[in-house]
Amino acid sequence: MHHDMIQDLAEVLITEEAIAHRVRELGAEISRDYCGKELVLAGVLRGALFFLADLARAISIPLAIDFISISSYGPTTKASGVVGIRKDLDESIGGRDLLVIEDIVDTGLTLSYLLKIFRVRQPSSLQVCTFLDRKVRRIIDLPLAYRGFEIPEKFVVGYGLDYDQRYRNLPCIGILKPEVMGR
Numbered sequence: 001m002h003h004d005m006i007q008d009l010a011e012v013l014i015t016e017e018a019i020a021h022r023v024r025e026l027g028a029e030i031s032r033d034y035c036g037k038e039l040v041l042a043g044v045l046r047g048a049l050f051f052l053a054d055l056a057r058a059i060s061i062p063l064a065i066d067f068i069s070i071s072s073y074g075p076t077t078k079a080s081g082v083v084g085i086r087k088d089l090d091e092s093i094g095g096r097d098l099l100v101i102e103d104i105v106d107t108g109l110t111l112s113y114l115l116k117i118f119r120v121r122q123p124s125s126l127q128v129c130t131f132l133d134r135k136v137r138r139i140i141d142l143p144l145a146y147r148g149f150e151i152p153e154k155f156v157v158g159y160g161l162d163y164d165q166r167y168r169n170l171p172c173i174g175i176l177k178p179e180v181m182g183r
């Protein structure tokens with residue numbers, strides 16, 4: 001399965017099984033913390049797609065699902081300068097408990113932009129759940145209420161994360177071989 005894509009990997013950093021296990025833990029934690037609240041999951045497209053889908057099913061309390069898409073400069077590997085909103089949330093979040101679902105927080109620039117635009121809409125609470133956290137690269141320090149895994153400096157793909165729109169459907173998180181990235 002996924003044979004050709006797996007062959008492009010130098011290393012599998014996080015297995016499908018480890019992801020499933022961690023997502024269940026996060027789901028249980030969020031279910032406890034948000035019991036009795038008006039939880040809205042706001043997924044950041046497109047990277048958070050699978051994480052949100054799995055996480056939502058691991059949460060046992062009622063919730064709403066929404067998505068936002070932002071535009072940034074340039075292709076995947078170096079993208080960090082957010083330009084604007086391509087597709088906004090459909091839900092109004094005033095008075096509700098917004099949990100932003102991110103694929104990865106790297107420099108923190110993207111997330112800081114998102115938190116700024118969400119904060120003015122006055123949700124009851126505003127927290128972040130990121131699948132991956134590359135803390136060593138952080139420029140803006142942001143509180144992450146939930147995170148799946150902390151990862152090292154290297155560029156990763158899989159489980160929603162792409163390289164030039166490919167590898168999003170890999171069920172694991174991997175590091176690409178250098179020759180693939182130059183191709």
Ligand code: 5GP
Nearest residue numbers: 080104105106107108109110155156161162
């Ligand atoms: P930040 O604004 O925190 O620097 O970057 C966040 C965004 O950059 C992520 O949402 C993601 O789209 C992209 N990104 C950062 N690191 C990686 C990575 O290792 N792999 C992939 N595929 N995208 C990344």
